[in-house]
Amino acid sequence: xxxxxxxxxxxxxxxxxxxxxxxxxxxxxxxxxxxxxxxxxxxxxxxxxxxxxxxxxxxxxxxxxxxxxxxxxxxxxxxxxxxxxxxxxxxxxxxxxxxxxxxxxxxxxxxxxxxxxxxxxxx
Numbered sequence: 001x002x003x004x005x006x007x008x009x010x011x012x013x014x015x016x017x018x019x020x021x022x023x024x025x026x027x028x029x030x031x032x033x034x035x036x037x038x039x040x041x042x043x044x045x046x047x048x049x050x051x052x053x054x055x056x057x058x059x060x061x062x063x064x065x066x067x068x069x070x071x072x073x074x075x076x077x078x079x080x081x082x083x084x085x086x087x088x089x090x091x092x093x094x095x096x097x098x099x100x101x102x103x104x105x106x107x108x109x110x111x112x113x114x115x116x117x118x119x120x121x122x123x
Contacts, residue, residue: 002026002112006096009117012086016121020081022096022114030054030074032112033104036081038092038119045095050104051079059104064090086121094119 101109
């Protein structure tokens with residue numbers, strides 16, 4: 001069992017930056033692919049980025065490529081999402097997820113989810 005807790009969300013102006021953190025419990029954190037998803041009001045949950053267990057491979061949605069960076073610290077059981085050049089369309093609840101599936105761009109590929117943290121980007 002893995003318990004995930006996100007933090008770091010908030011209100012930021014367009015062009016600004018935020019860093020989200022996701023702290024995980026459990027001793028098998030490094031065996032999980034970790035992903036970030038987001039969900040805006042009235043929209044489906046969408047893939048943002050993912051990182052494999054060792055951190056050797058990362059994957060990004062086209063909409064955030066070049067602006068967002070995912071990283072992880074397995075010693076601290078934490079995954080991070082650095083978000084730069086934020087846009088109003090990045091406004092959403094951001095969720096951290098953990099899983100062992102190959103389908104890392106699909107929410108169904110993840111077994112564990114955090115409660116989410118709100119990110120609001122103003123114009």
